[in-house]
Amino acid sequence: MSQARESWQSAGSGGADQGTVRRNNLSLLLRSLRDAGPRSRARLAADLGLNKATVSSLVGELMERGLVRDGQAERGAVGRPGTSVELAGSGAYGIGAEINVHHVTTLAVDLAGSAVSERRTSVDTRGLPPEQVVDHLVELLQGTLSDLADRGARPISVTVGVAGLVDLDHGLVSVAPNLGWRDVPLAELLRSRLGHDLLIEVANEANLAAVAEATPGDPERRDILVIHGEVGIGGGIVADGRPYQGRLGFAGEFGHMVVDRGGRRCGCGRSGCWETVVGVSRLIEMATDEDDLLRSPDVALEVKVEELNRRAAAGDERTLQALHEVGRWVGIGAAALTNALNPGVIVLSGYLGEIGEWIQADVQAELDEGVLAPDAGGTRIALSTLGFSAAVRGAAAVAIERVYDDPTLVPRTSAEQLGATS
Template sequence: MRSANLSLVLRRLRDEGPRSRARLATELGLTRSAVSALVGELEDRGLVRRGGVERGGLGRPGTAVELDGGAVCGIGAEVNVNHVATMALDLAGDVVAEHRLDLDANRLAVDEVLDRLAELVLTTDAEVRATGRTTVGCVVGVAGLLDRTHEVLTVGPNLHWKNVPVGAGLRARLGGEYPVTIDNESNLAAVAEATPGDAARQDILVIFGEVGMGGGIVVDGRPLRGHQGYAGEFGHMIVEPGGRRCGCGRVGCWETVAGMRALLDAAADPDDPVRDPDLSLADRLAEINRRAELGDARTLAALDQLGSWIGVGAAMLANALNPAAIVLSGYYAELGDHLRPAIAEQLLAGVLAPQAGGTRVEFSTLGFTAAVRGGATVALEAVFDDPTVVAPRSDALTGGTR
């Protein structure tokens, strides 16, 4: 019961922001003395601290309580086709450390890619510890179908990986006791978009585009993974029967008309510098945006075609799930202003319900950090679920143990 009440207080502060002890007592249905004791314990664990003065209520102003980011961090990590990356977030949601290493996972052996990722995780963890914080967990996102029970990447069409034991491989490199969890990178990107306390961001779909295309479903603020954890593989819906063959081996997948390859094929000749495989994704998108801003007809036509195909698939998903919002993340967000009109047109035309069933189209502001940010957020859930996983600071002073 104590752990559950500590969790209630901590989640309320995360979801609703700083508030006084009196206000917490009223909102949570607890006595003021109980809330004061709970806040005192959370303070001792370094999870909350005193904030400013809360005004606006009846009676004397009270001192607000707020999340304290000084004690713990969660680390998010990602394996994708053209990079590995990490990010550490503290409990208050602030970035403590961040790293990204560009590489071509298709040209490297699996072991070498995992070596590079493990090095980034260890570097990030060392930076967290150098600030006096503790890492409570690391959640790693991988691109492809993931067997979460066994932490095996069953199929990674764009990575060209099959039946890779990612979890076991990373633990062998980080040490068997290191707190690692493996998840799908698009699911983690979806978690990062579900803003706590924002009712309009609790039931959303996230469509994530990079080299490939994936997505995630968030219901009541939590990811919906499906019966065996394979939900969200939007990129492999068949939208063009008889179309181009996909990296998964099938024909006409959404990814074949809305992925990066489709955009480049439409926008540039094979020898165009924008298609140089050594060009970073950021530089490639910057050049496409530059050409669009200059009014290049071929680029604008390619972006309009891309937006139309995104809208076709988005309408299918909106008909099936009627989310509050469809959030376009990854490289789609970088091109958002040029894609929006065609997406909106197809969504209105393709959704049966009036005005697209109220589904909004939004573009992520997280760039290519969504998956690692989501991983760090999921890692920190262990603390919000049970704050007693963090040792009281008084134990260190008295020599006690948890």
């Protein structure tokens, strides 16, 4: 299994050597601080089942790497209170990026997941060869790296989301119908252009959107499906709190389920795929005339969706009918997925989340009708609150997760540097 696949699946310890054990313990401690908050060394030792000397040594190393710091005295402690240990948010940074049909985007986050730099440019990627699209992305990434350099920050990893099938092991975009890409070595192209010592991996954008929606610690978000809509429709599966990638990393291509045999031809070359009846292009076609500005490729997707929502709110009958038809088809597909996977929640993301208030009832009705299990198997429909940023936020989350997987990726800082930055 490649390093990229391991980072997605958070593989546990597989070796017995001391270096591996220590890396695993560093990871365990760092995740514990993220998930359960600051605590004293004594409490960390008790919570993690490690002795106090080991925890003190681990904390010391994480401090040298700039990943944790001393906080306040622990409240409510019996006897002499210990000093709490907390995350140092600025100790490391991850960068997420997204290539979609109408835009490329980058987002940098710190160890706590807070955004520190966000860049976006509108570009019709379908009309450009992959190398030119990569040039646009590299320009954004260089700007993001410059933003981090201004903060004296060290980026560790870049994760790029693409609307297509991705070979995770090789950073290869196998096929992206809506981009017109096939067998594009995206990770290799980025490495050659960036010339920067960064870990680079590539993933499907809808899978990354699912990562963004899977809230750590929320039991209702441990088993979810995300249906992510922009020009195409993709999906992501989170099973027992972990992203499910499938045998070769191609799981989640919901948009190419055939739901309407003999229907419209899809960008993938087949007919009747789900995205041909629920994609934003189909909605706009049903809701507008040929000369409507919403059909112009020069109008940003966000603007188009905002206008559709405005027309619906104004009671435009044609827009409302089109929305109900899309909602019906979303529900038909969601019911099939629920019969197969029985998730706790199906999250409508991207453009589907933005129009969610108009289609949610239609989706739920089809779910109730089409799912064999009583009460739709306990599956409910939820709307994303992340808008069109879900995929890039998920990409940034995966990028910074590399540090939690292996804190030793961040170099130690000398005592002199620690004193200068404290």
